[in-house]
Amino acid sequence: MPTNPLFGAAHRRVPAFGAYLLAFIASLAFAFQPVAAQSILRDAETEALLKDMAAPLIEASELEPGNVEIVLVNDTSINAFVAGGQIVYIHAGLINAAETANEVQGVIAHELGHITAGHVVRFEERTRTAQGITILSLILGVGAALAGAGDAALGALMAGQQAALGSFLAFNRNQEAATDLAGARYLSGAGISGRGSIKFFERLRSLEIRRGFSQADEAAYGRTHPLSGDRIATLREVYEKDPAWDAPDDPDLQARFMRVRAKLYGYLAEPQRTLNLYPESDTSEPARYARAYAFHKDAQMEKAIAETDALLATDPDNPYFLELKGQVLLESGKPHEALPHLRRATELTLNQPLIASMFGHALIATEDDANFAEAERVLRAAVARDRFNPFAWYQLGVVYAERGDMPRARLASAEQQVMARRYPEALRSAQAAEAGLPRGTPDWIRAQDIALQARAELERLRDRR
16 A cells, blocks of 8 residues: 655655666555555554544544544654555654644644545556656667667666656655645644644754754755755744634643553563653653553563552543553463453443453453353454454454364454465465354355455465566
8 A cells, every 4th residue: 555654764865866766666666565564553542542632633624533543553763644545654653752642633634634635546646657757768768778879778767767756756745735734724623733733843853954864945856745844834824823823732632642652652662761761750640651561571560560550549440550450460470360450441441342352361361261251252342343453353263262163263363364464374264164154144254255355365466476
């Protein structure tokens, strides 16, 4: 699928044309890489926050709320992009770099602008045009070379490449400039200040300067995006005239953002780095959240539990604090102790699928047959609400296998494998499930669907090779 990067690697300057000739042709041929090649991070609290942050912006953009997804990518670079469909991908590095929820809302508003303008489709069309220009120049260049005109051949190749690259980059810069303004409209329509958007662009400009990227006007011609300074100047003029410019940040969203940001850092960073950033002298909720993950990763269970208990002391019915304590206990080999915390978290979130999946896992991990019926109910409810949950499918497969229902165990494996793009295994599992399930039942039909999907993907991969 194509991507439209907003930050990060998209700001690199283009290499000299001579060195870029074959690389550019190859990049056009393989411009559209699957987003799934990147790792997706799933977390109930984070997904709920991003959904709430995006909701007023989606309404202002007049997109259907149920059709737009905000997905967190396990990547430390400062980046966000849109891909096929109405999905906004946000890198973990962007969350870490932002200081406020308002800054991230500015990024989301920008990416929604890409969706409403259909830029993914247009990006693909423009890339095909650039490919056509380059291929034509190659044909002319080869013809000249065969005729013995070496200089003419090189000239044709270089001219074609310059035309293709210049057209492509100018097109992308124009798209980005238009999308900046669309994002400003959506922030305004939602009554959200553009201060965070300006602040984030200023931070990006400082980062570019530290990394040696030129901010001179002539540098703009070798970039996919307008210069950050130009974007700031244009947007500041728009935002400062907007009635929402002085609107205060939502304090609840900001408090939730700081917790999620710290939680994400504690989950991804090395424990010592987390403890350096969030020392034990810091008793704030975000700091305790981060340290709980750091101590848990460092196998210091008592300290991790102490941090979760301190969090629960301030808010005993916070489902995410309960989930964290249950996770620490479960992953420390104490599933029986984890059950009441995970059961309560599941109840409080009305069976949120990710939390329910962990609860189901804890029920199975007790190795008590009396818990397996409840585990099956919990996990079936989880996958009914969120089919794209490979962990829940795996656990459900364990339950089916334990009770001897191998056709459904194989179907659960097929669900997990097709999501992981392990198509040969998914095909075998789906065919085995289909052979053992009652003909015409929903599970039998689903096994057929997975087999067809896996077979089609395998054929597509063969054709690509």
